[in-house]
Amino acid sequence: MAKKLLIIGGGGAGLSAGIYGQMNGYDTEIFEMHTIPGGVCTAWKRGDYIFDGCIHWLVGSKPGNDFHTIWKELGAIKEKKIYDHEQFVQLHIGGKTVHFYTDIDRFEKHLLELAPEDEREIQRLAKSIRKLTRLEMAVLKPTALFTVAEWVRYGIKMFPFLGEMMRLLSTPMTDFARRFKNPTLRTAFSTIFPIDGFALGFFAITMAWMHNKTAGVPEGGSLPFALNLKKRYESLGGTIHLGKKVAGITVENGVAVGIELSDGTTHRGDIVISAADGHSTLFNLLEGKYLTKKLKRYYADPILFPATLQISLGIRRDLRADPHTVARVLDQPIIIGGLPQPAVTVQNYSFDPSFAPAGKSVIVCYLFTDYDHWEKLYTADRPAYEKEKVKAADDLIALLERWYPGIGGEVEVRDVATPMTYVRYTANWRGAWEGWAPTVKTFKWKIPTELPGLRNFHMIGQWTTPGGGLPPAAMQGRSLIQILCARDGKPFTTTEA
């Protein structure tokens, strides 16, 4: 009889594990607390507008990249048009504009024109990004299953990149920014990823993928992407239970044997996989009983992806001629959502007609915010919480008037997602929608996916890979099934959708 896999969480990681599990003869069931699949990879409809909550770039959007193979197997972007952006972001600082062109030659030329005095640093950055365009990481086979010969081949392939990668991943973006003599570039590089300790390597590799045109946005955005995964899973015979929250993992004699749902029902299986939030898995579902020293340290002194407000506006204005992402550094930080905002980034979704009716547009702003502020309001004073959301949108719209005069009168629909929205719908701890932040410290973390004293239990998903992202989530689901197949002594097989 086929082994039964119980999967907690129907986000990218859980659906991927389910799909590859079904392809390989396991009997899988996914339990998802929300009424739709996808986890943080989602979108919501308000009036005639769709507000997307996730994909800005999808690594593997183009054939020739191993992640593309995974998307094909998962049926995620089948027959979808891919939008590749000309610029990663267009950044306005004082009277200057820095274009982060995704074409590296163009980006380098532009920076050299802006800041000839920084020639050495600019050329060094461009050289690093160019080098990373040739990097091919192990994606289709987990290194845990490598034979000696495969390790040798992989070592030879990776050797030319190791020094560069270590240097880039150990350099905080803010330190890198300080190397520039030109004040505009110094501000630009410290602004684009304003996360404490954000590693230069994550920026460089993203630029390399964009240069290769393998980090585009699939037509229709995040929700169709997630629904495609569900469709693929069900077409392979998998069962997803929506609106079913897991309240506990049943352990007998050190073996995970099942799960208990919040409605009191229980399910038994051979393997339990948690693709849910790391904190709730370890501290609630497993009651903090199976923590390693490292896990205790990571969760006691967390380096989380910052909590944000997503303010989405449906506006009666055609913004097709505008760039898709424009950031502006403010002369004076302005307080929105309880925190001073030194810059404001406007994402314009007009590149894809799926999001707004003809002649209208969706714009979205993400603003870092204070998680505790929103949690306190949400739990202690719901009317004040709702009022604070309205105020945040009002404050943002007032600010946007500076660059889009008259916009206030053109807003037809508005929506504010707070860190509590992420907690409510996806349980991501403290609203950290990508889990751990991608920093110079977290890239060195080794987060265990199996726990001491607990057999037949695995963790996958963004809480086991710092920096998050759909590709690692999907890859982890695939890798885990490869490992289970290897342990069960059977070949791992895949099909394309």
Ligand SMILES: Cc1cc2nc3c(=O)[nH]c(=O)nc-3n(C[C@H](O)[C@H](O)[C@H](O)COP(=O)(O)OP(=O)(O)OC[C@H]3O[C@@H](n4cnc5c(N)ncnc54)[C@H](O)[C@@H]3O)c2cc1C
């Ligand atoms: C605004 C935003 C922008 C992003 N941009 C990009 C991008 O451009 N490119 C990219 O690759 N990635 C991006 N990401 C990140 C990417 O979406 C995530 O890293 C990835 O989707 C995480 O997948 P996951 O399955 O690990 O986690 P999640 O999506 O969090 O899935 C976990 C699932 O578990 C469920 N769950 C939790 N607890 C329980 C329980 N007790 N019982 C049952 N179910 C439970 C949750 O409801 C959720 O569905 C972005 C994310 C956001 C929010």
